[in-house]
Amino acid sequence: MSIRVESIRKRFGGFTALDDINLDISDGGLVGLLGPSGSGKTTLLRIIAGLEQPDRGRVFFNDRDVTTLDARRRRVGFVFQQYALFRHLTVADNVAFGLRMLPRGERPGRDAIRARVRELLELVQMDTMSGRYPAQLSGGQKQRVALARALALKPEVLLLDEPFGALDAKVRKELRRWLRHLHEQIDVTSLFVTHDQEEAMEVSDRVVVMSQGHIEQVGTPLQVYEQPASRFVFDFLGHINALEGRYDGHQWRDGDAYLRLDTRGACPNGDLTLYLRPHEAELARQPSDSASLPVRVAGRSVFGGTVTVELEPRGWGQGILEVEVDREAWRDLDPQRDEPLFLLPRDLQTVTCDGDLGPRVRPA
């Protein structure tokens, strides 16, 4: 089932939560709605589910206008952050609940319900715990049961609102992989809300980045990361170091630091901010012909094959910079305490005087 959202607007009192939202989700897609708190993700999800009415605009499932259709008739499965399982029912009875509540004419027989529940519990790998009560399950297990319950009525659209938000980091990571895998098996058009960039990037086919009731960009995880449509998207996806200085058409300068750059017309003269991603730089004992950014190491943390190094600029900049170098490069460099080092950016993103993203540049 494809989903199309056309010119949706939603206000709460004087506050505009969604402003002219247009979105196309293709059949069988797994789409992540990503944005900071309050950007309108949940409101959009609720409007697609039929739990909230838009002030303006339409929602289509395939080519059918469902804008005024009751939530129960939309064939939407919902999973919330809080598990919302019935505490007094076993796992199997929780999953069977929706099927047993169907009107008599649509309700499958007892054996058919039992078979369907077994099939769903196998799908979410909870078949060995069908007799347990929610209080006897971990958070991750409860969420898998909630998902089986949402799938029981064979929804055509699955909506998940921060489904792993309440779980610890390791379980979240496991469940993300599992959800991706499950989606390949069930092939139901799915939309999930998250404010966790890593989660959206890892799970989704496509990511919708939202800010203040607007869609900033829609694209594959790689597209939104490598070709951000706006400064907001660049800022929001991953850590950045902002280097603020002045540019004279050839050289960017801030105190004792300089970079020789060809910015292809972005701010020929004047203030110029450069964004540097932590993994797009190296550390060295000497400046290069085109870059001299003196720093000292203020801290470091090793995680897996990467060392995250905190750097204090010497004679320029403000605050701490963060770069990621691979563990072997760090071991080869083996910097001594307080030893003067130089940061060598490989790639930089310019921010023009208007505050928009300019071209990406390399020290020349």
Ligand SMILES: Nc1ncnc2c1ncn2[C@@H]1O[C@H](COP(=O)(O)OP(=O)(O)OP(=O)(O)O)[C@@H](O)[C@H]1O
């Ligand atoms: N029923 C409501 N009444 C008034 N304001 C509301 C209501 N529901 C949402 N809002 C406001 O609309 C804005 C968008 O809320 P929404 O829950 O969609 O954001 P979100 O991106 O999902 O945020 P979060 O990640 O914190 O859940 C927020 O500023 C919120 O306070």
